[in-house]
Amino acid sequence: MKVHNFSAGPSILPDFTVEKTAEAIKNFAGTTLSLMEVSHRSKEFVAVMDEAIAMFKELLSIPEGYSVLFLGGGASTQFCMIPYNLMAKKSAYLNTGAWANKAQKEAKLFGEVVEVASSKETVYNYIPKGYVVPADADYFHITTNNTIYGTEIKEDMDCDIPLVADMSSDIFSRPIDVSKYALIYGGAQKNLAPAGVTFVIVKNEILGKVDRQIPTMLNYQTHIDGESMFNTPPVVPVFAALQTLKWIKEQGGVSAIQKMNEEKAALLYNEIDSNPMFKGTVINKEDRSLMNICFVMNDEYKELEKDFYEFATSKGMSGIKGHRSVGGFRASTYNALPKASVQALVDCMQEFKSTHVK
């Protein structure tokens, strides 16, 4: 029995991506060599990189004047690259979770950081609104989806200063208006590829405005000039990302993906809201993530949490344990998760209710 993969990340990828990558690991593009052992300068791999960048631009309708980069080092490295490259004196951050908090902490090494709002005191169970972004900050940083807490900023916001977004866990889950952002980045290991590659979409004109000397590898301009080939790129993750992009296109693009994500999320949130044993952890329904659905047992059933976890696991649910800071359960419903997996989890919840609720 293949398990239902609800892991928060690394997480489920399309079968197409898995199959094509396994094939290429054995024999890449007819070279008789493994994808792991061909030169990144070979015409076969250069074609992969070029196509991955082109499809990234096509699927997200990225306007002229933006570059798409594939880098190593994870989104965590971006936490320092962003202020290194963009922060002359001051930046603004919205604190919506542990990762947003880490990004903000890192920026403090480079200058003044204004936290415009935070939901930390209530374990990040909502997205703050009504805050003021300082007009003299060099950029405003947001984390669009907060994996641990199940909150998401699902609309592209208007911002008077350059907007920087960590979209590690919701990229390609919906259409985005890239023109509203100065920079979008994320680790690939949720909706795109295995861990080991980080994507960056950067508006070229925002670069070159800080005085500090930037180490070569931390300078976005290095990678723009080198077309993500300044040094050897992570070839396997880039290849896998291309397969996922092809799969997204085959599904009908990000609008079709969004519709599927909304259906999957509605199915599970409806069960959470109607099943007397469970409740969602996010206090405002409009802040609920379509990617990570967090729920706990209602107080009167609290002692059955371990039982439900074991029951669901026995039925093939994998990776549904909530993060330790929230507790309970987290079902990550990334693009590649089939609706059938969500239905299987809902079936578990209903069966568990029928056994325990009189």
Add this chain to the structure above:
Amino acid sequence: MKVHNFSAGPSILPDFTVEKTAEAIKNFAGTTLSLMEVSHRSKEFVAVMDEAIAMFKELLSIPEGYSVLFLGGGASTQFCMIPYNLMAKKSAYLNTGAWANKAQKEAKLFGEVVEVASSKETVYNYIPKGYVVPADADYFHITTNNTIYGTEIKEDMDCDIPLVADMSSDIFSRPIDVSKYALIYGGAQKNLAPAGVTFVIVKNEILGKVDRQIPTMLNYQTHIDGESMFNTPPVVPVFAALQTLKWIKEQGGVSAIQKMNEEKAALLYNEIDSNPMFKGTVINKEDRSLMNICFVMNDEYKELEKDFYEFATSKGMSGIKGHRSVGGFRASTYNALPKASVQALVDCMQEFKSTHVK
């Protein structure tokens, strides 16, 4: 026909590594999930990371007091991490090639850099000797193998100050006395794994001696404390690295590997030295690399260079074009390259001679 893979990097890996990785991409450790889509915190992947670190230590006989790290970002990121972490005021570099030069250039962002010697003026065709390392430098940086030029420092040197070595292209090619080094690092894509993971062997006591604030991801201590799991590691390359380490052990360890490398190199260097059509590019034989064997056509046969390239390619030799700065040919004979591939190249050289030399 499977080609003979002489690529300089990414480069040939053991069939064992290729097969085991392809299997795990489909079904990792019996989880029914792909290696690409399992949590890096799963017990199955934690076991991979732990075993990779343990085998690294075992195969290189790494003494107590050193940490082994698997990081993203490539060796190029190490060029700035090293001075960030180790250079209080001054460092010393040996300039033996383009990569050594890049490392040195990066260090200049952090303080005074002394170039102790350089072979740049003769396109790096030898390893300088008899230089003096300043006693007051914080460390001395060397590049043990220079992929582009085919030179190699094949013995562990004694150094009165902390010795830092880029071993990207000769790690695991011979036993090394790790105790003579403060830090050894390298991209994995030559003798170890696909591109996307960088290994670092660091003596713990050399850290914590600089005053500057170090960005979290650039701080070695972060990754020591996090046991290479501070952020999501590049899971596929780490898994592949473990398979290669198992293969090295199966071959009899690095001493056995060294013997095979010496035999392969002797076979090809003998042909280069005895065949009137060819000559080696490295001026001192003791500096010749066992990993990258660079040669050109003798002056009277210079116009046949393209012909030989095409002839060898037609016989299945892949990746033998020399780097543009050296010209001619480069046969990379990394650990996983079978002796039969070297023999096939030697056969090409002999057949070409019998056709063209009267």
